[in-house]
Amino acid sequence: MSNSATVRVMSPEEIAARGGGDTPFLRWPERATLFAEREMRLRQLANGHSLGDYLRFMAELVHEQQLALQAMPVVPLPDAAAVDRAAREGLPPLPAADWPRDPSWRAVVHRMAAALAERAPEAARPALRELAEADEVFLERQADLLLNGLSTGLDLGAAPVVGAALQVYWTHLLLSVQGLHQGQGAPVGRIDDASACPCCGSRPAASITRTAGESLGQRYLHCSLCNLEWHMVRGKCPHCLASNGLSYQSLDLADGEGGEGGEASASRATSATVQAETCDDCGHYLKIVHTDRDPFVDPVADDLASLTLDLLVSDTGKQRHGVNFMLLFGEPEPLLEDGSPPPGSR
Secondary structure (H helix, E strand, O other): OOEEEEEEOOOHHHHHHHHOOOOOOEEOOOOOOHHHHHHHHHHHHHOOOOOHHHHHHHHHHHHHHHHHHHOOOOOOOOOHHHHHHHHHOOOOOOOOOOOOOOOHHHHHHHHHHHHHHOOOOHHHHHHHHHHHOOOHHHHHHHHHHHHOOOOOOOOOOOHHHHHHHHHHHHHHHHHHHHHHOOOOOOOOOOOOOOOOOOOOOOOEEEEEEEEEOOEEEEEEEEEOOOOOEEEOOOOOOOOOOOOOOEEEEEEEOOOOOOOOOHHHHHHHHHHOOEEEEEEOOOOEEEEEEEOOOOOOOOHHHHHHHOHHHHHHHHOOOOEEOOOOOOOOOOOOOOOOOOOOOOOOOO
């Protein structure tokens, strides 16, 4: 059985000193390769994995996402005045909970569900065929629940496909806004909530370290919805922004090495490709994946394939900060008396 190992992280000052160079605040997704590379990673991770069948099915879903993103039509976008207003108010220009969704996102659900129903496991086909014909009321209600982080009333069988369509739509929005406002200043920048996506205000799926030029191992948070990445210095909790009480945990995957001491476990934790950054101050954690240890890691795919790490960290009482539309779990969020979500539930 897998165990977890824990190591302490360097201080923000130490990390900054080692990083050096100029670190860009944002990393934009690539329309032509984003989901194609994620599909390849999912198929790679599926080999010999206990969740292999599920990972391969998610690879099929991501394949459909790439096709859908390439075929997205022109959709309404915020004009320069709206972008400027959001920037002055420290808010995301395409807020997940409030942006008026174009009907094209529902067409993506229908197309993906119909395509998947042709090659999904037999048991999943009836639900996919039903989703391919789902009406506007059902789909918009499911989208509202997903984008507000609520479980009550959520169809967990339909959620991965609905979430995948929303990812396609918001990624298309992000890249379209980038193109529309090119040469007029960055349409997306820092917002007041450093833990939320600067484009749509969503939580990250995970974080990823990247090395570019002289910037060594810089940590970026990867948006669970629009796939934008924004820089946050390592040594800060991505949930509460505290810099004390942080540690890394990872799976102990070594076979036949029982009896090793704590130093050996800590060494493997330090060099693990996928880790959980845990915070004792707020009791939350977020996965982090490292491109210097595996250049093919993907924040969404590797987060999904390391579910065991979630279970082990959750056993210590820590709560997950990130969200992955491909695998939703946990207790339903309680609603307030007026039916609205509790503060901070997103």
